[in-house]
Amino acid sequence: xxxxxxxxxxxxxxxxxxxxxxxxxxxxIKNNVPGIDADCGGACACATCHVYVDxxxxxxxxxxSAMEESMLDFAQxxxxxxxxxxxxxxxDALDGLIVRLPEDQH
Amino acid sequence: MSDQRIVILGAGHAGGSVAAFxxxxxxTGPIAIIGDEPVLPYQRPxxxxxxxxxxxxEDDLQLRPPSFYEEASVEVRLGVRATAIDREAHTVAxxxxxxxxxxxLILAMGARARPLPAPGTDLAGVYxxxxxxxxxxxKSELTPGRRLMIVGGGYVGLEVAASGRALGAEVxxxxxxxxxxxxxxxxxxxxxxxxxxxxxxxxxVLGGSVSAIEGEGGKVSAVVLDHGERLxxxxxxxxxxxxxxxxxxxxxxxxxxxxxxxxxxxxxxDPDIYAIGDLTRRPLPLYNxxxxxxxxxxxxxxxxxxxxxxxxxxxxxxxVPWFWxxxxxxxxxIAGLPFDVDHLIVRGDPLSAKFAVFHMSGDxxxxxxxxxxxxxxxxxxxxxxxxxxxxxxxxxxxxISMKEVGV
Ligand SMILES: Cc1cc2nc3c(=O)[nH]c(=O)nc-3n(C[C@H](O)[C@H](O)[C@H](O)COP(=O)(O)OP(=O)(O)OC[C@H]3O[C@@H](n4cnc5c(N)ncnc54)[C@H](O)[C@@H]3O)c2cc1C
Ligand code: FES
Numbered sequence: 001x002x003x004x005x006x007x008x009x010x011x012x013x014x015x016x017x018x019x020x021x022x023x024x025x026x027x028x029i030k031n032n033v034p035g036i037d038a039d040c041g042g043a044c045a046c047a048t049c050h051v052y053v054d055x056x057x058x059x060x061x062x063x064x065s066a067m068e069e070s071m072l073d074f075a076q077x078x079x080x081x082x083x084x085x086x087x088x089x090x091x092d093a094l095d096g097l098i099v100r101l102p103e104d105q106h
Numbered sequence: 107m108s109d110q111r112i113v114i115l116g117a118g119h120a121g122g123s124v125a126a127f128x129x130x131x132x133x134t135g136p137i138a139i140i141g142d143e144p145v146l147p148y149q150r151p152x153x154x155x156x157x158x159x160x161x162x163x164e165d166d167l168q169l170r171p172p173s174f175y176e177e178a179s180v181e182v183r184l185g186v187r188a189t190a191i192d193r194e195a196h197t198v199a200x201x202x203x204x205x206x207x208x209x210x211l212i213l214a215m216g217a218r219a220r221p222l223p224a225p226g227t228d229l230a231g232v233y234x235x236x237x238x239x240x241x242x243x244x245k246s247e248l249t250p251g252r253r254l255m256i257v258g259g260g261y262v263g264l265e266v267a268a269s270g271r272a273l274g275a276e277v278x279x280x281x282x283x284x285x286x287x288x289x290x291x292x293x294x295x296x297x298x299x300x301x302x303x304x305x306x307x308x309x310x311v312l313g314g315s316v317s318a319i320e321g322e323g324g325k326v327s328a329v330v331l332d333h334g335e336r337l338x339x340x341x342x343x344x345x346x347x348x349x350x351x352x353x354x355x356x357x358x359x360x361x362x363x364x365x366x367x368x369x370x371x372x373x374x375x376d377p378d379i380y381a382i383g384d385l386t387r388r389p390l391p392l393y394n395x396x397x398x399x400x401x402x403x404x405x406x407x408x409x410x411x412x413x414x415x416x417x418x419x420x421x422x423x424x425x426v427p428w429f430w431x432x433x434x435x436x437x438x439x440i441a442g443l444p445f446d447v448d449h450l451i452v453r454g455d456p457l458s459a460k461f462a463v464f465h466m467s468g469d470x471x472x473x474x475x476x477x478x479x480x481x482x483x484x485x486x487x488x489x490x491x492x493x494x495x496x497x498x499x500x501x502x503x504x505x506i507s508m509k510e511v512g513v
Contacts, residue, residue, distance in 0.1 A: 022166075030171050034130070039406055041149045045430035045439055046403070047484070067437065067480055074484030074508075106423070 002095040006033045006051075009103040018090045024061075024099060025049040025086035035101035042086035044068060047075045048105040049085045054098035061088050061097070077102055109135040110209025112416065113198055115188045115354070117141025119149060120383030120405040121214035122169045125180045127413035137180045138206060140198070142187040143237060146172060151402060153241040154265035155432045158248070159272045167238065188215075191358040193376055210416050213355055213366060213374070213381040214409075217348035217400060222257060226319030231326035232342045235262055247341045250274030255329045255337060257316050258345035259286035261431045264299060266343055267308045268433040278309040278337065280316060280329065289347075292444060294463045295475045298456045299433070306434060311337070348400060350385045363387055365398040371421065372412040380415070382408035391424055392490070393445045393472075401429045426491045428483075435459075439480065441487035442473035453482060454504045462486070469495035469513070481508045 004027050005015045018027030028036040037048035044067055053061050058081055064072060068087045072078055085099065112128060114121045117139045125137050141147070148167040156162040165171075175182050187201035197205045219234035221227060233244045244266075248254065252275045256263045259281030270277045281288070285296040300310060317332040319342060328338045350365045360374045361367040365387030372380045372388075383405035387398045403425065410422040431438040436459060444465040454461030462482035465473040470493060474486030485508025489496060500511040 026166070030165075032171065032174050032177060039403055040430060041151060041402075043151070043430055043432060043437070044480075045437065067478070070480040071484060073481060074488065 002090050002092060002097060004090070004094065005096075005098045006035070007098065007100045008033075008035050009101055020091050022090050023086045024051065024088040024090060024094075024097070025084075027090060028085065035105075036085060037105040038086060040086075044071060044084060044087055047071045047084060050075050050078075050102050050105060051083055051085045051099040052079055052102070053081045053083050053088075054100070055081060057094070057097050057099075060093055076104070076106070111136040111138065111207065112210045112212065113137075113206055113208035114139045114212045114214055115198065116214035116216055116351075116383070116385070117143065117147045117182060117184060118214060118216045118383065118405075119147065119169065119402055120216070120385075120409050121212070122147025123406055124212055124214065124382060124409035124413055126170065126174070126178065127409050128417065129178045129180070131413050131417040131419035133413070133417050135209070137178075139175075139180060139182045140186055140188050140200060140206070141182065141184050142201075143239075144185045145238060146170075146175070146182065146184070148238060149402070150236070151430075153238065154235055154262050154269060158241060158245055158266065158269040160245075164238075188354060191354055191379075193358055193379070196378065209378070211379045212412055213379065213385055214383050215351035215354065215385050217350045217384040219344065220347040220349050222316060222319075222344045222346055224316050224318050226321060226326070227344065229319055229321035229326040230324055231321075231340060232319055232344065234344050235266065236348070244341075244343060248273045248275045251276065252341055253339040254278070254341045254343065255280065255339040256343045256345060257329070258347070259283070259288075259310070259312075260290065260345060260347065261287070263343070263345035264303065265431060265433055266345065267303055268306075271306055271308060272434075275341075277307070278311065278339070279303070280311045280314045280331070280337075282313070282315045284313045286310070286312070291440075291475055292450060292463055292465060294450065294452055294456065295438075295477070298459075298461075298477065302434065302436065302459070348384065350398065352385060355381065355385075367396070368408070370411065370424075371415040372408045373415065380412040382412050390427065390443065392426065392493070393443055395445065397443070399427055401427065403428050424491075426487050428487060435478075437478055437480075439476045439483035440473065441476075441483055442471065442490040444473040447472050451498060451502050453502055454479060464501060466498070469498065471496060471501075485509060485511070 014033045016031040040046035147169040190199040254275045315332045318330045320328045366381040428441040447465040451464040460478040462476040476483035
């Protein structure tokens with residue numbers, strides 16, 4: 001279990017408990033956090049689950065796979081700390097994780 | 107306008123999503139969703155992929171958690187069928203004998219599995235795959251050594267073939283056309299999937315039409331082809347496409363043509379009735395045609411169109427149609443549709459299982475089929491949407507970035 005804080009583009013914060021094994025994307029959907037569309041449901045096929053990982057957490061969330069990297073490369077407003085949240089698996093080590101959401105996923 | 111009751115028929119991907127968009131876009135009046143399945147809206151794509159292989163749990167399929175509908179005050183009535191629409195009275199009759207008044211009605215009844223026109227489909231062990239209940243039943247049969255016969259070499263059939271192999275079943279795919287994915291993909295892709303599945307133990311019967319399914323003691327025992335060949339098996343999956351659940355709309359006098367006909371705002375020819383998702387025949391402005399798409403992205407786009415039109419929110423930007431499929435370690439992503447194509451460009455090497463096929467009309471990309479090639483998919487989708495011509499030489503050269511192929 002990890003407490004994850006999702007910060008909407010407008011600044012609204014949502015701190016929710018997410019079960020291990022779910023993705024950071026699923027944690028948002030299951031807790032009604034707005035701002036992550038996840039059109040493909042986590043198949044790494046749509047890039048509509050884009051988040052910015054807080055700098056303090058970049059190492060713990062690991063690095064993007066080549067597939068994710070290529071998807072991100074064509075997404076909007078990409079930053080060095082951009083990730084596809086369906087590709088980050090939740091573990092105890094992510095307790096306290098902070099991610100920020102882009103203005104729009106399309 | 108925004109306090110009238112909106113009734114949504116069909117609690118699937120489109121129906122569940124449009125309720126959420128209506129709230130997001132500011133509708134404050136009542137919303138009711140009527141669904142004949144016993145469960146909240148869920149995602150169907152994993153039913154033939156991760157879920158079938160046992161890699162996703164039941165509540166991983168849910169589109170939104172139960173609390174969503176409560177918090178958004180969306181009334182969901184499950185296990186109830188809509189049986190008639192009275193356009194004059196603005197009411198819908200339901201299978202529990204009640205009726206429901208609407209200000210705006212959104213039809214989201216989806217499609218159902220096309221039945222196989224052959225005797226024997228009622229035998230135990232013969233399945234289709236459209237609902238979670240179908241998937242549950244099929245999954246319980248796919249154990250090591252079981253002989254699975256898949257009728258239909260489309261995406262659902264091939265995904266189940268891959269999942270079936272992962273579960274240890276012996277898999278044969280029977281396809282009526284001379285190649286796989288004949289209706290939906292180009293030959294290069296068909297050939298690639300044929301080889302990839304074949305190397306993983308899937309047998310194929312191409313150009314084979316099923317004339318009957320045979321059983322013993324009420325349970326399936328074999329599939330018989332029209333030239334007389336008899337293929338013994340334990341389980342049959344019929345995956346020969348889907349047909350739209352348009353009967354209600356048709357009976358209500360709405361224009362239907364293999365799908366409820368809608369415009370680019372998901373409006374039917376009744377100003378108070380919208381239709382979205384697999385149910386609809388929708389315009390494709392990029393291709394100057396109308397078409398019935400069966401995909402999550404199209405259902406979501408139309409859900410946004412309807413919600414925006416009803417609430418007066420800004421309409422969503424037009425999207426390039428797209429789709430994905432997962433088989434074994436392959437990720438297939440498709441953007442666009444192969445209409446008016448005069449030649450193909452293959453980028454990358456199919457033998458490396460990392461390549462993309464571009465369907466071209468002159469210097470314009472009409473569609474791209476990308477296997478383990480997300481940059482080709484994402485870049486191709488942008489170029490298709492922008493109607494931007496490309497250099498054929500650059501496109502054919504995987505060493506040149508997809509960002510540099512436009513002219
Ligand atoms: C096995 C499988 C794999 C798929 N894989 C992919 C994929 O990888 N990518 C992709 O983009 N798409 C995929 N699809 C297609 C995708 O699931 C559909 O495009 C999507 O579900 C369409 O949503 P919909 O709401 O229009 O229809 P549906 O999800 O079918 O929902 C319609 C709902 O309405 C109900 N209904 C019908 N009539 C009535 C009535 N009279 N009263 C009340 N309720 C009614 C139905 O029972 C159903 O619950 C797949 C589909 C299947 C079956
Ligand atoms: S949900 Fe589609 S890429 Fe993450």
